[in-house]
Amino acid sequence: MKVLLINGSPRMAGNTARALQEAAAALQAEGVEAEVAWIGNKEIRGCIACGICGKKGDNRCVFDSDPCNELIRKAAAADGLIVGSPVYYAGAAGSLIALLDRMFYAGGSLLRFKPAAGVAVARRAGAIEAADQINKYFQINSMPVVGTSYWGIAFGRTPGEVEGDGEGLHTMRTLGRNMAWLLKSLEAAREAGITPPEIEPKVMTNYVREDALER
Ligand SMILES: Cc1cc2nc3c(=O)[nH]c(=O)nc-3n(C[C@H](O)[C@H](O)[C@H](O)COP(=O)(O)O)c2cc1C
Structure with missing residues (x-):
C-alpha cells in the first residue's frame, strides 16, 4: 500500500x-509506504487544450518537458494521493495548478476511486481556498476526499516556520492516519468482493441552446 x-x-x-512530511510519517507509522515527489522549480506548461491526450487515449500529455507524465505514472501506481501547495494570492501555486490541469485531463481515468x-x-490567509481548489480535482474524478481534524491547512511563512503551528501539524498527522485507515478499509472491501461502481458514459450538457447559436 x-x-x-x-x-x-x-x-x-x-x-x-514539512507539512507533507508529517502526514507521510503518520502513514509510515501505520505501515503504509509514502513517497514525496517534488514538482521542482523549473517551467511547467499549462494545458493548451489540444485534446491529443483524449484522442490518443494513452493517459499521457503531449508535453514531456516537465514532471507531468512521470507524476501521472507515479500517482496511477499509488493507492492514495496527497497534494500540497503553498498559498499564492489566496489560491494554490500557479505551477501546481498548471500541472494538475494536465495530469487530470490526460491521466484522470487512472486515478479514479483513489482516496486523496x-x-x-x-502565511496568513487563503489556505482553505487553496486546499478546496486542489480537492476539486479529486471530487470531479470520483476520488474520495479524506478528511482530518480541521481543514487540510497549516501556517508559516519562511521555510520551517510551520513547525510552530502545532495544530497544523496535528491536522497533517491525523490526515495521514485517516488516509491509512481508509486504504486498509478499501483493501478489506476489495477482499470481500466489493469493487468500485461501473462508470456510466458521461452526459455532457453545456448550458447552451443550440437554436440560439448564430451560425
Ligand atoms: C507569490 C506569493 C504569493 C503569496 N500569497 C500568499 C497569500 O495569498 N496568502 C498567504 O497567507 N501567504 C501567501 N504567500 C506566502 C506563502 O504561502 C508562505 O510563505 C508559505 O509558507 C510558502 O510555502 P513553501 O515554504 O512550501 O513554499 C505568498 C508567497 C508568494 C511567494
Missing part, C-alpha cells in the same frame, strides 16, 4: 514539504 505526496511548492524544503486530499500552507 502506497501513498504519493506531491509537493507543489517551488521550495523543495519549505513549509509545504489537498493540503495548503499559508
Whole structure:
C-alpha cells in the first residue's frame, strides 16, 4: 500500500514539504509506504487544450518537458494521493495548478476511486481556498476526499516556520492516519468482493441552446 505526496511548492524544503512530511510519517507509522515527489522549480506548461491526450487515449500529455507524465505514472501506481501547495494570492501555486490541469485531463481515468486530499500552507490567509481548489480535482474524478481534524491547512511563512503551528501539524498527522485507515478499509472491501461502481458514459450538457447559436 502506497501513498504519493506531491509537493507543489517551488521550495523543495519549505513549509509545504514539512507539512507533507508529517502526514507521510503518520502513514509510515501505520505501515503504509509514502513517497514525496517534488514538482521542482523549473517551467511547467499549462494545458493548451489540444485534446491529443483524449484522442490518443494513452493517459499521457503531449508535453514531456516537465514532471507531468512521470507524476501521472507515479500517482496511477499509488493507492492514495496527497497534494500540497503553498498559498499564492489566496489560491494554490500557479505551477501546481498548471500541472494538475494536465495530469487530470490526460491521466484522470487512472486515478479514479483513489482516496486523496489537498493540503495548503499559508502565511496568513487563503489556505482553505487553496486546499478546496486542489480537492476539486479529486471530487470531479470520483476520488474520495479524506478528511482530518480541521481543514487540510497549516501556517508559516519562511521555510520551517510551520513547525510552530502545532495544530497544523496535528491536522497533517491525523490526515495521514485517516488516509491509512481508509486504504486498509478499501483493501478489506476489495477482499470481500466489493469493487468500485461501473462508470456510466458521461452526459455532457453545456448550458447552451443550440437554436440560439448564430451560425
Ligand atoms: C507569490 C506569493 C504569493 C503569496 N500569497 C500568499 C497569500 O495569498 N496568502 C498567504 O497567507 N501567504 C501567501 N504567500 C506566502 C506563502 O504561502 C508562505 O510563505 C508559505 O509558507 C510558502 O510555502 P513553501 O515554504 O512550501 O513554499 C505568498 C508567497 C508568494 C511567494
